[in-house]
Amino acid sequence: MNNLLTLEEVKSFLESDQRELEEYIKQGKLRAFKIGGSFIRFRKEEVLTLRHEILPRKGKHASLRPSFFSRIYDFWLFNNFYIISLMIVVALALLVLRS
The missing domain is CATH 1.10.1660 (Multidrug-efflux Transporter Regulator; Chain: A; Domain 2)
Structure with a gap:
């Protein structure tokens, strides 16, 4: 040790x-x-x-x-790319389905 x-x-x-x-x-x-x-x-x-x-x-x-807000902030830092990508995909899917 x-x-x-x-x-x-x-x-x-x-x-x-x-x-x-x-x-x-x-x-x-x-x-x-x-x-x-x-x-x-x-x-x-x-x-x-x-x-x-x-x-x-x-x-x-x-x-x-860690505090709750610290945990949320860490989650956002490590996953913001995936969250934003998911929002873009959902928005594009809604756009395609409406037309």
Whole structure:
């Protein structure tokens, strides 16, 4: 099991930006490891500990379940081509059937 997280994963998990992560590293709250000289990784246990310190207590599944509108928006983003195509086909079929 991989216990190291990438920079993007940590930013997303802590809901922080690059500047805030640099501050946590400077303050010693989070240790960063370089792998291959350029890729920064963080230990999952340290990130979990820091998350409990900086983020307020939330419900057990509060961040895991997206809102209804978020789900509708995602559905539209992934299926808009098919929805628009279906509307065009139906409109053309109605046009042909009326004439």
